[in-house]
Amino acid sequence: MSTVQWYFPDTIDEALMYLGRERVAAHGGGTSLIKNGISSLKGVVDLSKLGLDSLKIDKGILETGAAMSFAEVAESLANLYPDCLLGKALGAAASTPLRNRITLGGSAALFPLWSDLIGPMSVLLGSVCVDGKNAGTYSFSAWLADRSLLEGSLITTLLFPDAIDWLSYYHRETRVGFDYPAFTVSILARKNGSSLEKVRIAVAGGLDRVLRLTELEETLSGGDLSALEKLDVKKMASVKFGRKPAGSPEYLSEMAALQVERGLKGILIEEVKSR
Amino acid sequence: MNGSFVVNGRRVEWSFEPEATLLDVLRANGHPEVHRGCDEGSCGACSVLLDGKLVNSCQVFAASAIDKDVLTVAGMGTIHEPHPLQTAFVETGAIQCGFCTPAMILASLALLRSNPNPTDEDIRSALDGNYCRCTGYVKIIEAVRLASRRMSAHD
């Protein structure tokens, strides 16, 4: 007979009380607990009553509740800000029924190698707001670097301080339409006339899990758009991969670089849709 | 543990293990029309509408669905009074072995509720998490088109 206890707290404090105990996990509705199993846990805290499911944009800062599903976020953003990188990425992830269950918080807690959130979060300079033992707001890189921050804590919101008014490009490398990505390419850019004011590029899924292509970003930022033609983008966008079913490390590395090049070229001819 | 659900409009009270999925609990309690194809959220054969949203019931803990609304294909219509989607699937020849059918019909319903006049591309996207190995999807997409025409004509 299983002894796992389910809790359905009404307040964050109550949720944190349970999460502070040993071998108790949070569940926002996503699939990772089902995949890993809960029989070795003492308790599971259901987060659906905590109200962590709203989205707002204020002065360009996007704030999303951690219990929001990928579908909810993608739909809201598609209506308001169709160019938003986050909306594009989350709306393409997994499949329709899975997007209705995978949550931002669950995804940010684990950041699996195939995550569709990790690349966008990296270039959007997202941060994670946490309550409980390690309460605070953590930049994306700080959060990624220290996995122990999650212990005894609860992700409440994700913040994207600079979420809109970018040209964006998102590519997920898949074998068929419904597939997890072997890698993702996330690009944000701001143009000013014929100059590329600012650009951020991240490749996720390689040996580094997520990598900002800072050298390429610096070379391109502030320069003329025509500079892109002269650069060996493929060389500068080279990222190392392990072997995956989708292809050999060499092939994946080459494809990631190619998609960075294609993304940059594609952005050159785009304009931000005016609101 | 125990939990109460509203399944196809009726409130029920079921007993289940904490690890049980919604799929386990539905099949154990008189809903064999919800099918188990892979148990990992890939094939979509177990799809139901949970509070109106299409989900893979094998990827939902029963505990996490307590007090929620669950719709299976049996709640859409009966053999004596089928739902227009059910009729459309029958008429277009979109059903061969039928194992994917309940889920396909629910996925189509979810689509048509939010998008009553979908393009073919919309239909393909809405059904992207539902495998069919028999039909090649062609007549399934036809069925959704047909149902959407009829259902919007009706309004």
Place this chain on the structure above:
Amino acid sequence: MTELTIVGKSVEKVDSLSLACGNARYASDCELRDPLFLTFALSTVPHGDILSIDDFAARAVDGVVDVFHAFNTESPLFSTAGQGFPEPSPYDTRLFNRRVRYVGEIVAAVLAESLEGARAGAKAMKLEYSTLPALFDPERSMDSDSPKLHDGEDAYAPLPVAYRPEENVAGEVLFSYGDIEKGFSEADFVVDETFRTHQASHCALEPHNASAYFDEKGRLVLVVSTQVPFHSRRIVAKATGIPAHMIRVIKPRIGGGFGGKQEVLVELYAALAAWKHKRSVRAEMTRPEVFTSARTRHPMRVRIKTGVKKDGTMTAMDMNDVMNSGAYGAHALTVLSNAASKVLPLFNKIENMNFTGRTVYTNLPVGGAYRGYGATQGYFPFNQHIDGISRTLGVDFLDFVKKHHIRVGETSAVFEAIGEGTEGVSQIVRSCKLDECIDIGTREINWHGLRGKRITDGPLVKGIGASVAMQGSGIPQVDMASASMKMNDDGSFNLMVGATDIGTGSDTILSQIAAEALNVPLEMIIVLSSDTDLTPFDVGAYASSTTYVSGRAVLTCAEKIRDQILSVASAMTGTPLEQLSLAESRVVNRATGEETSFSQVACFALYSKDQFQIQASASFTGVESPPPFMAQFADVDVDTETGKVRVVKFVSVGDCGQAVNPKLAEGQIEGAAVNGISFALAEQYLFNKNGGMTNNSFWDYKIYGTLDLPEMVTVVVESDEPTGPYGAKSVSEIGINGPAPAIANAIYDAIGVRIYDLPLTPEKVLKAIRSRA
């Protein structure tokens, strides 16, 4: 021919509404009282002898009732292949083998009060193996120094067919016609190419499963997700020792088969467990188990060497096949046979022919029946080879096909030479509209507008390719089907057929045939199928036999019923038989116009005078196997920077004789075609160094979904097959043969490089593109 009223109409499938409303019941839906649950423990070594089995911990798990394995369960040698008796497949396996031969082989079955308990029990099994060297390369199987998987065991072939386990040969087909060397010497050029097709899983959405229970008299009832209920009963009895007359096998709704369920697997263990404990048992394979421990499509290496004259005459063709059986030999001979017998006759004007085929053992998952059944493996090489030859000659591929393919009135020596375990059967082709199929497809794909043009769009380059195929309609003189009918007092009829509807719609088309013969509306035919207690024999759903073989049995049976109806009507009304005809649901006196309803006839027979039950039965075995024909076309865009191939449009045009139900025929073709496209581009078995499949789940074994679907065009071209029921031939397999070669030919059209092995992954295509330089 008289106007058909129901055959040829796209009537709704008789079970469609029940499937749409969730009423239909599959094998694991059948209610069991207080069932036990059965799961499997699988081998973790590719080749080894089991030294010890410690089931102590397993038995100690809460709820575990029993554990079955090699050291406590005897069984004779048998084959799991769902084929007629004696099977053309070797008897090389037991329920539990003491020597295991692949990672994923069933080594134990655990029975428990709960599914969780059974799974925990299976996890707790401890097996010790003494490992043997493993063999993974089928092209090394026959080497003298390679491990021999079944040598020294007592494995044998029940039929007098070639079986040489001492060489790892599980099956062999040798065929020779004319003088091959003379043929080559007469050629102006010789093309010698080697192709390889890959392993695949059927991915029927319903995993293999069986439910066992006892009826009120204590007979064992097996409700099985099977394509072969009658073979299942026989083989369960043989393997478990349960008396066959105590077994009833019922096929309920099936969630797809495609050949994967032409195998007797899960029900063996369910029956064994149920019989021992006299309790009902539920046994279901998990999806990962279906990938590794059920059956697969046999990989094949095909070498074709053809001699060609400048005028296009093919003077000689030498085909050499090595087929990978995996660890056991189910269907080893027969799939290989079809790679020859369904392919070579298509070009029956080749003057000299040689076929050398061997199926060999390896320590890998086991091959079995899979839609196409060897023809798929044979047509991938054949169509590419011919595409290349036609290009060398400077001739259009389709024109070349038209010049060479078999035609009405013609035969091929291959028909007689190659059967399926027995002698083949000579036949002439009586219906063939392949040319019309080609012409329609040519227009639909815009062959002349796009082929060879290599139209580009950024990094994309377009190519057009085609392929042609034939299949068969049942195994001639082997496959038998039977039907029985009785008439009820309201004028309705019960139709009992052994024929196995696995979603294909055979219940419906067989009802259509009966309804047509008796001139009644479809709903007056009440069909019951695939119950070994209640329905007469049928081999089951395979070899594209149902429409043709089961259809003929139904037609003959219905005609007997019709004759009885007319006799009774004659007696009732005192009218000479010659004056009577059937009209809808009634008998008409052509002279007087007097009408007698079927109901009146039935009541008279049942209640009035010289009472008897109007009933009949009929069996049919085909003396020939009329081939359906198909031409398929692919329009692809190849991304020259990534190697990704997108099928933009796929056209299938098929001749299946008179389509009994055009919409169902289309559905068979469409489903087969999408499966074939997915097979060509997305599906593959990946293994680690230990021979363990690493992608045994949908997570990494990718199949096509709605987002991948090309524009599909499907056209059914009707011919008239004089030996078929109402002119029908079968149609369910052939559509899967064309996609891989059509796509490969299209890739060649686009990039000028031929890819010889499947699947056509992006990395492989990119490599091919770069090899041009």
